[in-house]
Amino acid sequence: MPSEFELIDRYFTGMGSRADVLTGVGDDAAVVALCDDTELAVTVDTLLEGVHFHPGADPYALGHKALAVSLSDLAAMGAEPTWVTLALTLPAPDETWLSGFSRGFDALAQRYDVQLIGGDTTRGPLSITVQAMGRIPSETALKRDGARDGDLIYVTGTLGDAALGLATLAQGVTLSDEDRHYCLERLHRPEPRVQAGMALRRIASAAIDLSDGLVGDLKHMLSASQVGAKLLLDDLPLSEAFRRAHGGQIDWSLALSGGDDYELLFTVPQFAWARAEHRLADLACHATCIGLIEQEPGLRLKFKDESEYNLVSDGYDHFK
Ligand code: ADP
Ligand code: MG
Numbered sequence: 001m002p003s004e005f006e007l008i009d010r011y012f013t014g015m016g017s018r019a020d021v022l023t024g025v026g027d028d029a030a031v032v033a034l035c036d037d038t039e040l041a042v043t044v045d046t047l048l049e050g051v052h053f054h055p056g057a058d059p060y061a062l063g064h065k066a067l068a069v070s071l072s073d074l075a076a077m078g079a080e081p082t083w084v085t086l087a088l089t090l091p092a093p094d095e096t097w098l099s100g101f102s103r104g105f106d107a108l109a110q111r112y113d114v115q116l117i118g119g120d121t122t123r124g125p126l127s128i129t130v131q132a133m134g135r136i137p138s139e140t141a142l143k144r145d146g147a148r149d150g151d152l153i154y155v156t157g158t159l160g161d162a163a164l165g166l167a168t169l170a171q172g173v174t175l176s177d178e179d180r181h182y183c184l185e186r187l188h189r190p191e192p193r194v195q196a197g198m199a200l201r202r203i204a205s206a207a208i209d210l211s212d213g214l215v216g217d218l219k220h221m222l223s224a225s226q227v228g229a230k231l232l233l234d235d236l237p238l239s240e241a242f243r244r245a246h247g248g249q250i251d252w253s254l255a256l257s258g259g260d261d262y263e264l265l266f267t268v269p270q271f272a273w274a275r276a277e278h279r280l281a282d283l284a285c286h287a288t289c290i291g292l293i294e295q296e297p298g299l300r301l302k303f304k305d306e307s308e309y310n311l312v313s314d315g316y317d318h319f320k
Contacts, residue, residue: 004318005220023143026224028076028209029134031141039136041079045069049126051318054169059097061188062128063104068190069211070132071112072262075197076209078142079134081112086119087129112194142200142207142266147225151205151267153291154276156193158239159214160251161186163258179241190262196287199279200266207266213257216315218265219299230300231291233309252309256301259316267293 002010013025022039023031029043047066049055067084074081086105090098109116114132147153165187167173168180175183193209200207208221214236222229236255243250264287268276273289280287294300301309 001319003320007319023141027144028073028207029079029132031077031136033138037138039138039141041074041077041134041136041141042131043070043073043077044129044131045073046127046129048128058188059100060104063101063106064108064189065104066128066130067105067108067114067132068192068262070130071108071114071192071194072190072209072211074132074134075192075194076142076207076264077134077136078140078197078201078204078207079136080198081114081132081134081194083117083133084109084114085131086116087121087127087131088119089122089124089127091124091126112192137201140201142197142204144206144208144221144224145226146204147206147221147227147229147267147293148269149227149293149295151269151293152273152289153218153229153231153265153267153293154273154287154289155210155214155237155263155265156196156280156285156287157261157263158237158242159210159261159263160242160255160258161239162190162260162262163187163213163254164242164245164251166258166260167254173245175241175245179244182239182241187260190260192262193264193285195283196264196280196285199283199285200264200276203272203276203279204266204268207264210259210261210263210265212259212317213313213315214261214265215256215299215301215311216317219314221265221267222293222297222299225293226297228294228297228299229291230294230302232304233301234304235288235290237286237288237290253312256309256311257313257315 020033029041031039161183165183
């Protein structure tokens with residue numbers, strides 16, 4: 001069966017050739033030229049009941065997450081979010097649900113001074129689509145295709161917490177109440193790395209947000225940039241809650257291919273790493289160097305002793 005990405009490639013890539021489309025299909029958001037000094041970034045994402053969230057999920061958290069995942073794509077481009085539209089398909093006009101959803105959505109929108117300017121409301125199985133737009137100073141967008149041999153690979157925050165949260169819901173992985181709460185917050189209320197993305201303009205050589213899992217998303221960047229990479233597993237940033245789970249035995253597959261992190265993965269030329277770390281430290285955003293871009297194609301997952309880790313799954317694909 002073709003993958004989600006093969007389908008996009010086959011049927012929706014390379015349509016049209018307008019000169020004002022600077023980045024089309026294939027990045028976290030499209031970028032179009034508006035005027036001399038400003039470009040517009042546009043992205044759209046759908047959350048479906050039963051696929052992206054469980055039936056009966058808290059509407060306030062859904063309102064937050066629906067907006068957060070789109071803002072995360074703008075962050076990955078270094079864009080400043082400005083306007084959003086919302087397409088909602090609802091099984092019934094449930095006003096209790098709508099009140100919670102709209103409050104969760106609006107609380108996040110207000111924090112980033114993003115305004116809802118339109119949308120569409122229809123009846124059917126619950127589905128939430130958010131389109132987000134943002135501004136970028138011309139020629140400063142962070143794209144997936146700029147990683148070069150020798151660049152350092154960084155990731156913000158910690159990896160795998162949301163996937164662990166999902167695992168506790170699905171398979172009943174046992175965590176302390178506090179750790180469980182932390183992981184579920186990470187799953188239900190991701191914080192888009194908007195300020196970090198903007199701070200990395202003119203510093204990062206490439207960026208992508210982590211929605212489908214570190215390895216799968218890194219591979220998108222590697223293929224767009226036509227390079228390979230080495231990841232150092234011992235250096236992956238893992239939360240205390242994550243390290244305590246599974247009786248202290250680290251579940252590498254969750255950290256490497258678990259989805260829903262919504263952290264930024266970015267590359268920095270070696271001469272600029274100190275600038276990148278300072279800028280992010282000013283924002284109280286922690287970023288960790290986890291590997292190196294190499295000329296040799298492919299991804300190598302290594303432990304300190306140079307032994308290699310063999311991964312079973314790259315990350316989430318809707319058709320796998
Ligand atoms: P992300 O996870 O960053 O939101 P996706 O993996 O969903 O990105 O999509 C990969 C790329 O393919 C993006 O540039 C997206 O805009 C594009 N894309 C996905 N589906 C379609 C479609 N049906 N038509 C056109 N472009 C699409
Ligand atoms: Mg993305």
